[in-house]
Every structure is written in structure tokens, then in C-alpha cells.
Amino acid sequence: ILDCLEVTRIIRLVSPETKIVFGGFHPSLYPEETLAFEDVDFVVFGEGEITFNELVQTLRKHPGGASLDAALAEIHGLAWIDRDGQSHLNEKSKPPHSGNLDYLTKPAHDLVDLEKYTVVLANESRVAAIQTSRGCPSRCTFCDIRLTKHRHRTADHVMEELWMLKERGIREFFVVDDTFTINRDRVVELCRRMIDEKLNIPYKISSRVDRVDPEILELLAASGCYTIHYGVESGSQRILDYMQKGVTLKQVETTFKETKAVGINRYAYLMMGVPTETHEEVQRTIDFASRLQPEFLNYSICTPFPKTYLYENALKEGEFRRDYWLDFAKKPDPTFKIKTLNKNMNQEDLRRIQDSALRRFYFSGSKIIRELKNTRDLRQLMTKARIGLRLILPRFSN
Numbered sequence: 001i002l003d004c005l006e007v008t009r010i011i012r013l014v015s016p017e018t019k020i021v022f023g024g025f026h027p028s029l030y031p032e033e034t035l036a037f038e039d040v041d042f043v044v045f046g047e048g049e050i051t052f053n054e055l056v057q058t059l060r061k062h063p064g065g066a067s068l069d070a071a072l073a074e075i076h077g078l079a080w081i082d083r084d085g086q087s088h089l090n091e092k093s094k095p096p097h098s099g100n101l102d103y104l105t106k107p108a109h110d111l112v113d114l115e116k117y118t119v120v121l122a123n124e125s126r127v128a129a130i131q132t133s134r135g136c137p138s139r140c141t142f143c144d145i146r147l148t149k150h151r152h153r154t155a156d157h158v159m160e161e162l163w164m165l166k167e168r169g170i171r172e173f174f175v176v177d178d179t180f181t182i183n184r185d186r187v188v189e190l191c192r193r194m195i196d197e198k199l200n201i202p203y204k205i206s207s208r209v210d211r212v213d214p215e216i217l218e219l220l221a222a223s224g225c226y227t228i229h230y231g232v233e234s235g236s237q238r239i240l241d242y243m244q245k246g247v248t249l250k251q252v253e254t255t256f257k258e259t260k261a262v263g264i265n266r267y268a269y270l271m272m273g274v275p276t277e278t279h280e281e282v283q284r285t286i287d288f289a290s291r292l293q294p295e296f297l298n299y300s301i302c303t304p305f306p307k308t309y310l311y312e313n314a315l316k317e318g319e320f321r322r323d324y325w326l327d328f329a330k331k332p333d334p335t336f337k338i339k340t341l342n343k344n345m346n347q348e349d350l351r352r353i354q355d356s357a358l359r360r361f362y363f364s365g366s367k368i369i370r371e372l373k374n375t376r377d378l379r380q381l382m383t384k385a386r387i388g389l390r391l392i393l394p395r396f397s398n
Contacts, residue, residue: 001026001034001329001332002332002334004022005037005039005332008020008037008039008040009039011039012039019041019042019059020039020040020041020042021040021041021042021043021044021052021055022034022035022040022042022043022044023043023044023045023048023052025144026329027043027044027045028045028046029306029307029329030306030326030329031043031045031079031089032079032087032089033326033329033330034079034329035079035080035081035087035089036087036330041080041081042055042078042079042080043078043079043080044077044078044079045077045078045079045092046077046092046093047077047093047095047134048077048093049104049105050077050093050095050096051075051076051077051078051093054075054078055072055075055078058071058072058075064083065083066083068083069082069083072088072090073088073090074090075090076090076091076092076093076094077090077091077092077093078090095151099149099151099152100151100152100153100154101133101134101151101152101153101157102153102154102156102157104153106157106160106161106164107161109128109164109165109168109170110168114126114168114169114170119174122172122174123172123202123226124171124172124202125171126169126170126171126172127170127171127172127173127174128165128170128172128173128174129173129174129175129176130158130161130162130165130173130174130175130176131175131176131177132152132153132158132175132177132180132190133150133151133152133153133177133178133179133180133182133183134148134150134151134152134177134178135148135149135150135151135178136148136150136178136179136182137149137150137182138179138208138245138246139244139245139246140231140233140243140244140245140246141242141243141244141308141309141310141313142243142271142274142302142303142304142305142308142309142310143308144305144307144308145178146308146309150179150182150183152182152183152186154186155186155189155190155193158190159190159193159194159197159199162194162199162201163197163199165201166199166201170201171201171202172201172202172203173201173203173204174203174204174205175203175204175205175206176206177205177206178206179206179207179208179211180205180206180207181205181207181208181211181212181216182211184216187216187219187220188216188219190223191216191219191220191222191223192219192223194223194224195219195222195223199223199224200224201224202224202225202226203224203225203226204225204226204227204228204229204267205220205225205227205228205229206228206229206230206231207228207229207230208230208231208247209230209232209247209251209252209254209255209256210246210247210251210255212228212255212258212259213258214258214261214262217258217259217261217262217264218262220262220264221262221263221264225264226263226264226265227264227265227266227267227295227296228259228264228265228266228267229267229269230252230255230256230259230266230267230268230269231245231269232252232268232269232270232288232289232292233245233269233270233271234270234271234274234277234281234284234285234288235249235270235281235284235285235286235287235288235289236277236281236284236285237249238281239274239276239277239281239285242274242275242276243274249288252288252292253291253292256268256292256293256294260293265294265295265296266292266294266295266296267294267295267296267297267298268289268292268294268296268297268298269297269298269300270285270289270297270298270299270300271285271299271300271301271302272285272299272300272301272302272350272353272354272357273301273302273340273341273342273345273350274302274341274342275302275310275314275341275342275343276342276343276344277302277342277344277345278344279344279345282345282353286357286360289357289361290361297361298358299354299357299358300354301340301347301350301351301354302340302341302342303338303340304339304340304341305325306325306326306329310341311325314341319341320339324339
């Protein structure tokens with residue numbers, strides 16, 4: 001939000017008449033607070049494709065006055081200011097099809113200059129992101145999409161975009177779905193289509209350890225999937241249960257073995273500093289990750305983000321004196337500090353443990369040799385070197 005507000009300041013200097021619309025996670029959580037900023041004309045909250053399109057068409061059709069106000073009032077998912085300076089928050093938008101996302105047009109990939117972008121862990125230089133579904137029915141308390149309805153694009157719709165990307169020269173793609181394998185039948189169909197049509201493009205996905213099985217893993221591997229990002233979170237069953245993760249340590253170990261067996265890399269996401277977690281349990285997580293032997297991992301510090309169950313429960317229980325995320329939303333401050341909820345370890349303790357655990361994993365001889373072998377060009381080498389330097393000197397910055 002701080003960067004966006006700086007951009008709006010520049011836009012106003014260069015082109016005062018330009019309409020400025022905010023959208024995304026922060027404005028969706030805090031639409032009224034975002035609309036209150038001086039240079040913001042409109043806020044699109046929630047899933048914004050239809051809302052934004054309706055807004056653009058309305059502004060083209062109605063130059064101003066009462067007719068414009070009346071038309072803006074009919075757009076779901078829009079926050080706006082009328083000609084008298086009054087703020088309005090319309091009803092939330094409702095996707096036209098509850099289970100199918102095929103109504104969304106495919107992104108204008110042709111407007112992106114592929115030479116300007118790179119992905120550090122990609123094997124190819126030309127990489128694209130693609131979203132094939134939205135939502136996740138899981139209950140993880142730290143997640144902002146907890147218990148949301150899963151909707152997806154059909155295999156036909158996805159394959160059209162994949163072929164379009166290949167024709168543009170894309171050689172790898174990353175599926176950015178929160179959990180790609182929620183709908184098993186769709187995954188089977190999509191994988192078989194990629195195999196039968198000989199798409200021959202490697203790709204990566206994110207999933208849960210309880211949402212794959214040996215048959216699915218075989219199909220994923222055969223269709224080009226070479227890395228799966230798994231949310232492991234903890235090596236303590238008590239902590240997994242506390243976070244309502246809905247999986248067991250045994251399931252994690254089994255899935256990691258099965259994934260390796262079909263030749264797919266494992267990327268493990270782990271967390272430390274969960275409320276009530278002890279030093280011993282953090283060490284148990286680090287040891288568990290070592291046993292899993294993933295090709296890649298990342299340790300994050302448990303963060304109570306706004307409107308998540310974790311944060312709302314902390315407010316309810318009086319863990320925070322104020323709704324400090326709301327305070328930030330009203331008055332963004334560059335010195336803002338995220339608060340943790342662990343009483344056994346403060347933020348400095350957790351940062352130190354995090355840095356140490358990452359260094360322990362990535363600075364083994366075999367990991368360094370593997371990364372050097374998998375480096376495709378000088379730009380990727382320099383990016384990896386900067387990341388490595390941050391691990392050696394955790395407070396290093398650009």
C-alpha cells in the first residue's frame with residue numbers, strides 16, 4: 001500500500017485527470033480506509049474482473065453528473081465518491097457462475113515484455129504464471145482464504161491458454177492456484193490432455209499432502225510437473241492441530257516419499273513462532289525438515305495477518321490492545337512493524353532461528369553444487385548470489 005500511494009502521487013503530478021483505481025488484497029480488506037486516501041478515485045474490492053470492466057464502461061458512457069452517480073451505485077464490488085464528496089460502499093460482487101471460472105477472459109499475455117522478467121528457481125528463461133482455480137476449503141487458521149469455495153476453469157479453457165503461451169515462446173509455467181489438486185477429476189483430465197496433446201512444457205504447482213496420491217503424482221510427473229510446493233508448516237503434531245491444518249506428520253512423510261519416487265522436486269514451506277509453540281517444537285520442525293530432505297524449503301515466521309482467524313481470535317482474546325492492522329490501513333506508516341503472537345520467543349529470537357535454519361539447509365556442499373549446475377545464465381547466477389549473501393549476512397540489503 002505504501003508503494004501504491006507513492007505511485008498515485010506521481011500519477012497526479014504527471015496526469016491530474018487520470019482516474020486512479022485501487023484493487024487487490026489490502027483494498028478488499030479495507031475498502032473504506034483505502035478510498036479515504038487523497039488520490040484514490042475508486043476501490044474495487046473482492047474479485048475484480050467484472051467490477052473493473054463495468055467501471056471502465058460506465059466512465060466511458062457517463063462523463064459526470066447525476067447520471068454517473070446513479071450508474072456507479074449499481075456496480076457491485078465498488079467503493080466510490082459521488083459529486084458531493086460522499087463516500088459509498090456498494091454491495092459485494094457475486095461471480096456469475098459459482099463453480100466455473102471459464103467466464104473470465106484469458107490474460108493479455110501479449111502485452112508483457114518477456115525479456116524483462118525472470119524467476120530465480122525456474123529452469124527456463126521464459127516463464128509465465130497461470131491461474132486455473134480459486135479458493136481453498138481447508139481450515140488453516142493463518143490463511144486469508146480459509147474455508148473459501150473452490151472454483152476452477154475447465155481443462156479446455158486452461159489448455160487454450162497454455163497453447164497460447166507456448167506459441168509466444170513460453171518454456172515453463174507456474175500454476176499459482178492456492179491448491180491445484182483440490183478437484184481430482186479435473187486434475188486427471190488436465191494432465192491427460194497435456195500428455196495426449198504433447199504440450200511438453202515443464203511446470204510447478206502448489207498442493208497439500210492430503211490432496212495427492214500415487215496415481216495423481218504419476219500423472220503430474222508425466223505431464224511435465226517437476227516441482228510441488230507443499231505447506232508442511234510444522235514438525236510438531238500439536239502445532240499442526242493448533243493451526244487446524246488437518247494433516248498428520250505421517251501423511252507429510254508418506255507424500256514426500258511418493259513425490260520423490262516419481263521424480264518430482266519437493267518445496268517445503270515451514271513456519272515458526274506459532275502461538276504457544278516452544279523452542280523445543282521449533283527445533284523439532286527443523287529436524288523434521290531435515291528428515292524430509294526436500295529439494296527446496298522456506299521458513300517463515302508465523303504472522304497474524306488481518307482478517308484471518310489467527311488475528312481475529314487474538315483480538316477477541318485481548319492479545320493485542322488495538323486493531324493495529326486497521327490503524328495501519330487508516331494511516332500507512334513506513335515504520336510499521338508486524339507483531340507476532342508467541343510468548344516464548346520474541347521477534348529477534350525468531351529471526352535468528354530462521355536465519356540459522358536457512359543457512360543450515362542451503363549451505364551444504366551438495367545444495368550449492370546443485371544450484372550452480374541448474375543456473376541457466378549470468379542474471380540468474382547474480383540473483384542466486386544476492387539471495388545467498390542475505391543468508392550469510394541476514395541484514396544485507398540492496
